Amino acid sequence: MTEQLKQLRDKIDAIDNELLKLINARAALAQEIGRRKNGVTYRPERESQVLTRLQQSNSGPLTSERVTQLFTEIISACRAMEEPLTIAYLGPQGTFSEEAVTKRFGNTVLTLACHTIDDVFREVESGSAHYGVVPVENSTEGAVGRTMDLLLQTPLTVCGEIELAVHQYLMAQQSDLAAIQKIYSHPQSFAQCLGWLKTHLPNLQTIARIDAASNADAASRAATDQNAAAIAGKKAAAVFGLTICAKNIEDEPNNTTRFLVIGTQQVSVSGKDKTSIVLSTSNRPGAIHELLAPLARYQVSMTRLESRPSRKGLWEYVFFIDIEGHQENENIAKALEELRSKATFLKILGSYPAAQ
Numbered sequence: 508m509t510e511q512l513k514q515l516r517d518k519i520d521a522i523d524n525e526l527l528k529l530i531n532a533r534a535a536l537a538q539e540i541g542r543r544k545n546g547v548t549y550r551p552e553r554e555s556q557v558l559t560r561l562q563q564s565n566s567g568p569l570t571s572e573r574v575t576q577l578f579t580e581i582i583s584a585c586r587a588m589e590e591p592l593t594i595a596y597l598g599p600q601g602t603f604s605e606e607a608v609t610k611r612f613g614n615t616v617l618t619l620a621c622h623t624i625d626d627v628f629r630e631v632e633s634g635s636a637h638y639g640v641v642p643v644e645n646s647t648e649g650a651v652g653r654t655m656d657l658l659l660q661t662p663l664t665v666c667g668e669i670e671l672a673v674h675q676y677l678m679a680q681q682s683d684l685a686a687i688q689k690i691y692s693h694p695q696s697f698a699q700c701l702g703w704l705k706t707h708l709p710n711l712q713t714i715a716r717i718d719a720a721s722n723a724d725a726a727s728r729a730a731t732d733q734n735a736a737a738i739a740g741k742k743a744a745a746v747f748g749l750t751i752c753a754k755n756i757e758d759e760p761n762n763t764t765r766f767l768v769i770g771t772q773q774v775s776v777s778g779k780d781k782t783s784i785v786l787s788t789s790n791r792p793g794a795i796h797e798l799l800a801p802l803a804r805y806q807v808s809m810t811r812l813e814s815r816p817s818r819k820g821l822w823e824y825v826f827f828i829d830i831e832g833h834q835e836n837e838n839i840a841k842a843l844e845e846l847r848s849k850a851t852f853l854k855i856l857g858s859y860p861a862a863q
């Protein structure tokens with residue numbers, strides 16, 4: 508080792524010592540806050556503010572994304588000093604839902620992999636998990652109907668949203684593409700990667716394609732099948748001990764899935780919030796236009812409008828609407844009050860910090 512390299516490493520060691528002291532001081536403060544605060548440990552609005560502030564004051568060379576990732580882990584460890592949280596999600600291990608859990612809550616949480624979206628709601632409703640993470644929409648596939656139907660019925664509230672870029676990986680027990688004789692994948696993932704597969708696997712016609720129940724299921728099957736590969740998220744490769752043969756093989760680079768955090772709390776104002784509501788109106792001409800007029804009047808921006816059959820009467824619909832702002836903001840409160848007086852049914856699912 509050159510003297511110069513040694514000096515640089517000595518500097519890193521000194522910084523690490525300082526960081527360690529500072530991180531422990533932070534953890535002690537979080538513990539102290541935990542003793543003083545009454546009620547719930549997890550405060551999404553505060554965490555969002557902490558991360559936003561750090562992104563704004565970051566002068567690099569680390570990117571904002573890396574800073575968020577690092578501090579999410581620090582917050583995760585500090586939060587666990589107060590109370591370890593249990594998060595239910597749509598499993599099995601290695602799915603994109605699990606990636607979404609880690610993106611929001613960090614690694615210092617207990618996780619509960621559920622078989623179905625219904626089970627995620629059930630685990631949180633019964634108190635077996637503090638929060639749940641469920642997919643709600645995908646930028647190419649559209650809405651996740653089951654999540655929306657359950658939101659309509661549940662006593663739970665929406666406490667957060669997570670946006671996750673969906674990157675697909677080709678993984679196998681070895682990295683030689685020429686050796687692949689089978690590909691396990693969820694049909695949707697296969698479709699999302701078809702262009703890449705055709706270009707990079709010239710013998711694709713001769714490769715057997717086997718449908719799997721989820722990306723994680725695909726990876727678990729490839730882990731016991733020598734000449735097989737799987738298409739799945741990065742996390743699945745780690746969970747099932749597979750080698751990554753190719754990264755980001757999706758044909759649509761901006762494919763993003765949006766998840767919701769469901770829980771039992773009313774989240775306070777963070778300053779950059781969203782509110783999700785579901786409502787219905789009578790079935791007559793102009794009804795939906797009239798219903799939405801208060802949003803325009805109070806200058807409320809709508810980020811999503813989705814209709815779903817109400818399951819009550821034939822051709823009756825409920826509308827899921829996301830707006831910018833918190834229900835405690837004055838203009839939002841007024842707009843919601845008016846909406847409530849016009850709608851035949853209105854449920855506020857929750858206000859929460861907008862995804863970073």
Ligand SMILES: C=C(O[C@@H]1C=C(C(=O)O)C=C[C@H]1O)C(=O)O
Nearest residue numbers: 537540548549550553582585586
């Ligand atoms: C320390 C607190 O508790 C939790 C941990 C936080 C943190 O480590 O910054 C922030 C919010 C809470 O989820 C707090 O409420 O301030």
